[in-house]
Amino acid sequence: MGPTVAIIGAGFGGLCMAIQLHRAGIGSFTVFEKGDDVGGTWRDNTYPGAGCDIPSHLYSFSFERYSSWTRRYPGQPEILGYLEECADKYGLRSRIRLNTEVVSAAYDETLGRWRVRAADVAEGRESEELFDVVVSAVGQLNRPHLPEIPGMSSFAGPSFHSARWDHSQDLTGRRVAVIGTGSSAAQLIPPVAEAAGHLDVFQRTPNWVIPKPDAAFNRAARAVFHHLPFTQRVYREWIYRYAEGTLYRALAGGWSTGLLRKRALDHLHAQVPDPELRAKLTPDYPIGCKRVVIDSAFYPALTRQNVDVVTDRIVRIVPEGVETETGIREADAIVYATGFLTTEFLVPMEIAGRQGRRLHDEWKDGAEAYLGIAVPNFPNLFLLYGPNTNLGHNSIVFMIECQVRYIMGCLPHLTERGPMEVRPEAMDTWRRALDRAMDHMVWQAGCASWYKNAAGRVTNNWPGSTPLYRRLTREPRPSAFRFAR
């Protein structure tokens, strides 16, 4: 039967955890999901053009390969469909409580179990249940960040965040303002530019952009993937190695930094003939310091007659549009493609460990976790896609699979020896190793990014290669943990 497990979130992480528990015959798990369906980020982000800039064959579970991907780079509906199929195939629907938000989890030391409180999203009614293990799978990019620009509420037209797209608004022929030029903006700007009468793109900092060599898989290619499954494995391995070999080395300051920079500058030159616009779009910080945008439609959209790239500082939002230091740019609708509250891990849940310690107090200087998975004083609490496990170069699904395997490896230990809690010494060693590795990475200096907290500490990214992470998480080392028995 095994321990009872509460999984928080039904996106890639939560579903992966649930599938592996199901496969291992550990039937007593419940997935809490505050949304009305599975899919996590792929349920939330429905803006036009939403998709993944990591190839589909890599951005999927290694154990659940899918021969019917229609494109090299999947669109949001296809990824969501994949996750829904996974939930159905493993019969997980009955284990997932939709529209149910975990508000708190408190470790009961007497019982050695977690008291998980969840609220019915519609009615607010709360209930509490006991679990042996809690696995948080809430992701890093689940809470939209709206900027604090004076006058935002005075705007006369519709305004919304990219991750909360208002599909009731028809932007055809309208004057649209998009604030922000990160990966979400780069994807939504081309279709919005095509529909809008006029589009103002408000860019605070230019991004490095490299091409996305997207293409449809024709029927022949799909048939090969379907009938010769090893070809999918080979293809996946090839993309994976490219990401590790070229992209990771660039982020780690290796020889490929110059190559990647040249690729981005060549891309800019090839797609933006106007030198004035090109100058606006040329970043002045090291490539990779912010997440590199991977897109081939973004620059062409910016060169359209009906699009202006506005770099004047935004002063305030006024009823008729966006006021910058040089005047008012009128708009009928505003899209905030302004990112997410990325460094506030597990917010707004209240998590209390031994002696009532609040996780958010423990993390007041920045979230951290041993292997990104375990936190001292929080027995039997495990994190998926936790602190320092984001990647700027490869598939997060890979990291999630490593973490799920590790947690599965912990279950026999905690079943046999009681609740397990990572030792502070193991955490200290881990922190020192991370700090040393971080020194080589491009994220540290030269730019602001969502990878860092207010104090400038990189709380989100994994500074090593993914093969190294896979090695480190291959199986739990019991000596790193304290057990109740």
Ligand code: N01
């Ligand atoms: O958010 P971002 P995103 N005034 O934080 C600007 C993943 N993702 O949603 O750079 C004016 O990157 C801000 O400007 P600056 C991917 O990991 C993946 O685009 O801070 N502008 C920036 O331009 C990605 O990195 C896919 O100066 C303001 C933008 O808003 C992550 O999600 C697709 C502002 C925010 O960019 C987040 O991407 C999409 C202000 N007050 C997203 N505040 C895949 O394909 C913020 N900005 C896998």
